[in-house]
Amino acid sequence: MSSLSGPEIERLIQLLGKLPGLGPRSARRAVLHLVKKKQTLLEPLAVAMADAAEKAVICTTCGNVDTQDPCMICIDPRREPKSLCVVEDVGDLWALERAGAHKGRYHVLGGTLSALDGIGPEDLTIGSLLERASGDEIVEVILATNATVDGQTTAHYITDRLATTGVSVTRLAHGVPVGGELDYLDDGTLAAAMKSRRPV
Amino acid sequence: MEWRDEGVVLSVKSHGETSAIVELFTSEHGRHAGLVRGGASRRMKPVLQPGNTVSATWRARLPDHLGNFTIDLGRARAGILMDDPLSLAGLSGACAVVSALPERERHTALYEAFIVLLDTLEEVDVWPAVFVRFELGLLQELGFGLDLTKCAATGKTDDLIYVSPKTGRAVSREAGEPYEKRLYRLPPFLVGGRVTAAEPEDVADGLRLTGHFLERYLFGPFHGRLPDARYRLIDRLSNAANAKTLGAQ
Numbered sequence: 483m484s485s486l487s488g489p490e491i492e493r494l495i496q497l498l499g500k501l502p503g504l505g506p507r508s509a510r511r512a513v514l515h516l517v518k519k520k521q522t523l524l525e526p527l528a529v530a531m532a533d534a535a536e537k538a539v540i541c542t543t544c545g546n547v548d549t550q551d552p553c554m555i556c557i558d559p560r561r562e563p564k565s566l567c568v569v570e571d572v573g574d575l576w577a578l579e580r581a582g583a584h585k586g587r588y589h590v591l592g593g594t595l596s597a598l599d600g601i602g603p604e605d606l607t608i609g610s611l612l613e614r615a616s617g618d619e620i621v622e623v624i625l626a627t628n629a630t631v632d633g634q635t636t637a638h639y640i641t642d643r644l645a646t647t648g649v650s651v652t653r654l655a656h657g658v659p660v661g662g663e664l665d666y667l668d669d670g671t672l673a674a675a676m677k678s679r680r681p682v
Numbered sequence: 683m684e685w686r687d688e689g690v691v692l693s694v695k696s697h698g699e700t701s702a703i704v705e706l707f708t709s710e711h712g713r714h715a716g717l718v719r720g721g722a723s724r725r726m727k728p729v730l731q732p733g734n735t736v737s738a739t740w741r742a743r744l745p746d747h748l749g750n751f752t753i754d755l756g757r758a759r760a761g762i763l764m765d766d767p768l769s770l771a772g773l774s775g776a777c778a779v780v781s782a783l784p785e786r787e788r789h790t791a792l793y794e795a796f797i798v799l800l801d802t803l804e805e806v807d808v809w810p811a812v813f814v815r816f817e818l819g820l821l822q823e824l825g826f827g828l829d830l831t832k833c834a835a836t837g838k839t840d841d842l843i844y845v846s847p848k849t850g851r852a853v854s855r856e857a858g859e860p861y862e863k864r865l866y867r868l869p870p871f872l873v874g875g876r877v878t879a880a881e882p883e884d885v886a887d888g889l890r891l892t893g894h895f896l897e898r899y900l901f902g903p904f905h906g907r908l909p910d911a912r913y914r915l916i917d918r919l920s921n922a923a924n925a926k927t928l929g930a931q
Binding site: 669 | 693695699727728758761762764767770771773778910911914918921
């Protein structure tokens with residue numbers, strides 16, 4: 483099929499189509515919208531993307547994505563320095579920040595241990611986590627890995643490795659979500675919630 | 683093509699943004715993969731955790747296609763075992779070892795043994811020995827069974843305490859002593875189908891024994907080495923045994 487527009491626009495469609503949530507059709511619609519609003523949308527977007535491409539870096543301390551290294555969270559003096567929250571991915575860090583649930587600092591692992599995908603401890607940032615936890619500042623490490631088999635296997639592995647550092651290791655609770663009705667919960671969550679019940 | 687079967691989730695690999703390629707160990711169709719549409723959704727993620735028993739319907743136009751699975755949860759084990767590092771290591775190790783089975787080959791007896799193993803994972807004093815027996819069963823099922831009934835050298839059926847790494851046959855104390863360093867120790871709980879308590883060192887001997895033959899016959903030729911999950915399981919069992927010994931002192 484011959485292309486409907488010039489190679490520059492086709493390339494833009496092709497690239498946008500690779501983004502999560504966008505397929506070729508929705509990318510074409512997005513590009514059409516951008517081109518129609520060239521001055522108010524396309525040009526500012528191009529500038530913003532060029533800026534982000536130039537400045538975005540991975541924080542060498544925690545693994546967060548920011549425009550400076552160390553990132554804003556790592557250098558923020560108002561952050562609780564004694565508490566370190568370990569997450570699988572930057573998306574998890576952003577979710578916790580959105581909820582305002584953690585006032586300390588973070589450590590992004592960059593994934594989980596996975597036998598299937600051949601991801602071992604050396605592929606994650608566990609070494610730098612141990613270094614950070616061995617410092618004098620950290621008192622508590624909160625393991626906020628996902629409640630999946632791989633996530634919890636990683637959490638147990640890290641717990642073992644942190645045993646020698648003397649820091650207190652905690653993990654997120656598993657159970658009934660806020661607003662969750664028992665009737666609609668999956669069996670695994672219900673069983674985990676029942677197992678982790680606590681006195682009131 | 684369509685069939686319906688019961689199976690256990692072995693692994694899940696995301697496919698695109700919303701789907702997942704799920705590998706099951708099924709009762710009648712063996713290790714079988716298929717695409718689960720919506721497998722990455724919030725509703726399906728808890729279902730598609732390794733170790734969960736599911737009811738699966740597989741559909742494809744031709745038998746050798748990957749096909750699509752429609753999956754309903756049968757028994758959720760992953761959520762229950764997640765808290766206990768040892769049980770979780772056992773679950774991951776068991777799922778990893780089963781991945782040595784050839785695809786789409788029926789192994790109903792082994793499937794039943796797998797279910798027994800998964801169901802005992804909460805009983806910490808029992809399952810490590812069951813795990814070793816399961817691995818022996820896996821070797822047997824695939825044609826690499828060990829002969830632990832009589833001594834390969836003398837034919838004696840008692841005092842069997844070694845296994846030859848070459849032949850996989852038991853060796854008695856008397857015949858094996860000169861070659862002790864080259865032989866594997868045969869833990870008592872594996873002799874003659876007896877159900878005896880397995881001490882941590884017996885389990886370690888058993889895992890060493892089955893590990894050698896699994897690597898030699900099943901994993902070595904295809905994957906090069908045993909799965910990492912199995913190595914982590916051995917580490918964890920050994921740490922647990924050390925902690926128990928220290929606690930007793």
